[in-house]
Amino acid sequence: MATASPTSLESAPRILRLVSECSRSRARAGELRLPHGRVATPVFMPVGTQATMKGITAEQLDALGCRICLGNTYHLGLRPGPELIQKAHGLHGFMNWPHNLLTDSGGFQMVSLVSLSEVTEEGVRFRSPFNGDETLLSPERSVEIQNALGSDIIMQLDDVVSSTVTGPRVEEAMYRSIRWLDRCIAAHQQPEKQNLFAIIQGGLDADLRATCLEEMTKRDVPGFAIGGLSGGESKDQFWRMVVLSTSRLPKDKPRYLMGVGYATDLVVCVALGCDMFDCVFPTRTARFGSALVPTGNLQLKKRQFQKDFRSIDPECACPTCQKHSRAFLHALLHSDNTAALHHLTVHNIAYQLQLMGTIRTSIMEKRFPDFVRDFMRTMYGDPTLYPTWATEALASVGITLS
């Protein structure tokens, strides 16, 4: 990482090296330099909530080419707790993951998972679902836990409101998130080892979001996340907020769009200028028997696959597609052997990573807009079936879908 001069305004390390930019859209290909190695961008980060990528081993995840994945501070903070993880040489040591980790702050779970949580200026007060103990997750406490976890990228604690909320609460949360960002920066004990990202809030209000962008970009952080989206809002409002955010975020720092993982959303948001994404969708849907393919998904438990002896995707290089047919997976999914779920988890992660790799290559080879057109045609078939929001979003950055 670049050494910082104490007097410079911009002393945060530049962890993103841009390799190529699309001349039409805002898409960029780059490389993140993190303590646990380099990560090619744009990147999709699978979510391994509780120090495990569900049923697949660290070695399998590494073999798929994953170089960064997520852990959740809320979950790990409760079980097994930061002290134990620290004894285990951090989250990397505890789960024996040699590559990069990103932990979120616990903010989102506080609100989405815990019915009895209360937000004050201090932090989020909540009750543990496991032992009923009352705890306060403050910006300081969140950073403290993440320092113990030792993840390569840590997130500020933000005041999260659902994107469907309107009114003064949104403004309150936005300003509070700025104040909490400052508290996180002050509390962060390991800036040389862990990169603290800010999270832009402001809901679906352009003015609020613009204010947040203006203020947070004054802070000296290595990266920015676009938060408060990917909830229940319409795609129409969603993309406009993404575009606004990437307009105002510095070019030389990574843009992390939180909670986005559907293929179309990934492609469009890369076009809009985002570099990093995370989502539980691919791994979660795998455990329900759904395999991701370029044309959508295959619900392999359905009867139509009973005698389908083809692999999930003939173009896919993952171990599942190399060895198994849809028919076998169908039979296995109807048994109680968990191996079925793991086969699909492997494939879906491979699908996501392969997609990002293809996107990246097309940017580097200066044919990203063509790639986008091919992608949409494959996914939706007829142009009349293209989602309007995607067409409009892409058009806003110079990519027309004929």
Place this chain on the structure above:
Amino acid sequence: MKLSLTKVANGCRLGKIKNLGKTGDGSMDIPGCLLYTKTGSAPHLTHHTLQKIHGVPAMAQLTLSSLAEHHEVLTEYKEGVGKFIGMPEFLLYCSLHDPVRPCPAGYVTNKSVSVWGVGGRVEMTASRFMAIQQALQPDWFQCLSDGEASCAEPTSIKRARKSVDRSLLFLDHCLRLQEESEVLQKSTIIGVIEGGDVLEERLRSARETAKRPVGGFLLDGFQGNPATLETRLNLLSSVTAELPEDKPRLISGVGRPDEVLECIERGVDLFESFFPYQVTERGCALTFSFDYQPNPEETLLQQNGTQEEIKCVDQTKKIKTTSCNQEMTSFEINLKEKKYQEDFDPLVRGCSCYCCENHTRAYIHHLLVTSELLAGVLLMIHNFEHYFGFFHSIREALKSDRLALLKELIRRQAS
């Protein structure tokens, strides 16, 4: 197929079965075990993770109970179950039932036997049974048989006699059908020894079955709790004495290390590996030592460790799991216990399995407490490798005439 014995000592047979499989290149060491599968896959494991295990047996056990309902699919597939399940490199043995899941009794008739799949009961006459085997094309398969004499305790002589009569009729019928099937010429029928706990019937079953051109013998109905096994072990010696030396003897439902040794001493060659699966399902890890020749320094360290663990597992603990009401044995530790929360040792010091080389007891404990799928994966890897290592040590001990040492070591760890 050719079974060559290199040594027979105190009833134990050490040797090799050669010329196995469709190409005739396969071989298996005996005494040995088969890889346990559920619906054609090792439990929890993909090919990738299965490959990480050292010492995986050359032959896998498939169960008809999990595959019979896929008969139509396999028939249309045409290329056999080995290829269908993605295990073309394995030798395959198809048993009737799943040793972990005893099926409801009372469904065997003179004409048919039933197995239970996910979709319910599949009733098979000899014809249907052989048609299914034709679709599966396994290397070995257990012949259709009546295994219910041993379900009731004590067995009635009448029921024992019927189990033998029926099984022989099924065998003869299946052998006739095999003659008529070109596809099944490459598959070997394993004759099933029945007869409950009635000595005369067991002997009759053994003698009569041995007269038929079967490739090997399955000793059925010897499974049960430790108490019943003791009485059945006596029967076992009498039974194997009646069987030809040059054909393999399999036993179903026996998995505990001490019971395995008892059976080997009574002429059994091949076992299933459902036991490490049961251990996995109750969140436990096999930790028993089979190192009958440890170096002196390590002995002290390991003995201290083992002694401590034995003390804590004084009584056998009942742990209810989803798939079986099995009691925890003294051969394992329960990773759910709080004391493992901060234990950064591997499951077994010195174990070279993927789990022990990469993870700690504390991590496994965390995975179990949070009900994460990876717990089953990692425990299965370790438990299989440990169990296969045990069988390897049996063969080594027999080779060097040290089985008594191994037996004593295991006996000390049995509670």
